[in-house]
Amino acid sequence: MNLTRFSSFFLSLLSISMLVSAGCNNLSGDAPNPQPGQRITVTGTVVDTDGHPIAQVLVMPEPADDKSGPIPEIAVYTDAEGRFSWTVPPGTYDFVFRKPGYALHKERVQAIPGKQAPHLRVQLKPN
């Protein structure tokens, strides 16, 4: 048996092993894990039509495409100054703002590593 034939045989086995390994990873279906350092903190302020801050507004980012997320399903509310903060993996999100008495508001946000962290100023209109 010559060395070329051996190398071909070995490389074939190696390729099959890697493909099986990669396939098993995809089939596992468990979550990819964006490292904390890759996450982007989105901040903002929610105000009414007079510019006054609104407290207790529920703020929830929803992944806008297949490449964004995961987002923990925690209820984050604005504080007394209308401020909020959400840390998300890189991606595109629709930030949804809800509070009884106000119309639901959505704001699309691109969270891109290395770029300036997005800061939103959201105005809610009464129902």
Add this chain to the structure above:
Amino acid sequence: MLHKKQLFALAASLSFVCAIVFSSSGSAVYATVTEAPSPHTPVSNKGATIQPVPYGKDTVKQRFGAYTKGHKGTQERRDLTASPSETKPDGGAGTESIIGADNRTRVTNTAVYPYSAIVHIVSDIGGCTGWMIGPDTVATAGHCLYDPNEDKWASFATVYPGRDGDHLPYGSADGVEFFSVIGWVHDGNTNYDYGAIKLDKRIGDSTGWFGYRYQSSSMNGTAENISGYPGDKPYGTQWQHADRIRETHKHKLLYANDTYGGQSGSPVYQNSYAYCGVCSIAIHTNGVYGGSSYNRGTRITKEVFENLNTWKAQ
């Protein structure tokens, strides 16, 4: 010069070794890093050493799993009708955790078991849900107790069992110690997103508590229910929705129950399983993402099961 058979054996051996090296999730990698602690190693906000108590007196071992029995406390049990998900699609892609129409129904009597054993959690991290697993222990998502982005534990957590808006049938209890695992606390890996709260009082003697179980085989098709405290509904009200397990993965279970922010930590439970009673099989953590049309929760595996038993026994 190597003989033909020797060459074949060498090639096969090298391929096997390479398969091990290139596998990022296989047990073989774990075998080569035997000194690294398991991601399921429990940690506490107090930094205390946690003595493992993997099996308690209420634990029943089975051939392919185990369960720890629930207890209905002083309450009567009543299963309120939860709307099923027969109309929910199989597969496909989506981006919202309300999958199609919102099929959640409000729990109108939260003082009866098992709804009495589901708690609204209020902390400086945010609003969440949890479920009693013992007289003074609540299971929930890890991200409800520890924020890996800020690298900090919640500074407080107050739980309201069976809350219904302003009505608090069992009052409240404060968390005195928080637990999670290093896979979440050190790595922020959602596959290890689970934890528990030790309370300052034995409120579970009144509310009752859930059983929980694991099985090594697929859970696809298992009928389950999720009940919790979503933030898109009137504040502090409990909502539920029934579905079935759609996909089983190593660390996660996927389902089409409608959920929203605030329902993290909710029990994904069977209404009845053997002597387990009302029996949780997962802890809800995330809405739809990544091209799947299903929501998902951290699966109660053997390791998760043993940690829940351990935290319950502290």
